[in-house]
Amino acid sequence: MTTYLISFPSAAMQVSNDELPDVSAASRAVVREAKDAGVWVFGGAIDESIAPVRVSGDGEIEDSGYPQTAEIAGGYALLRLPTYDDALTWAAKFAAACRCAQEVRAFRFDPES
Secondary structure (H helix, E strand, C coil), X not given: CEEEEEEECHHHCCCCCCCHHHHHHHHHHHHHHHHHCCCEEEXXXXXXXXXXXXXXXXXXXXXXXXXXXXXXXXXXXXXXXXXXXXXXXXXXXXXXXXXXXXXXXXXXXXXXX
């Protein structure tokens, strides 16, 4: 089985405050479906109120993340699935619930996980 990251940036979700309760309920329903199917690993949204920091091997903390990751924000789900096509199916479910397209990426196999 492969673990897939299904995600979207915050800016992609263009819903009104009035729509937000329905979008939240729909996305929670997909999460429950993934849990019930036994494919859910982890998920959540980046807390954008906490700024990223970069920590070096000696413990030094720099008050910024990597420049190329400055736009990392939004919602994320990790699912362990048998096929890439399954990942695309789940991404479509999240896209419908969140009302925005989802990005799909596969993690490389880790023999120790």
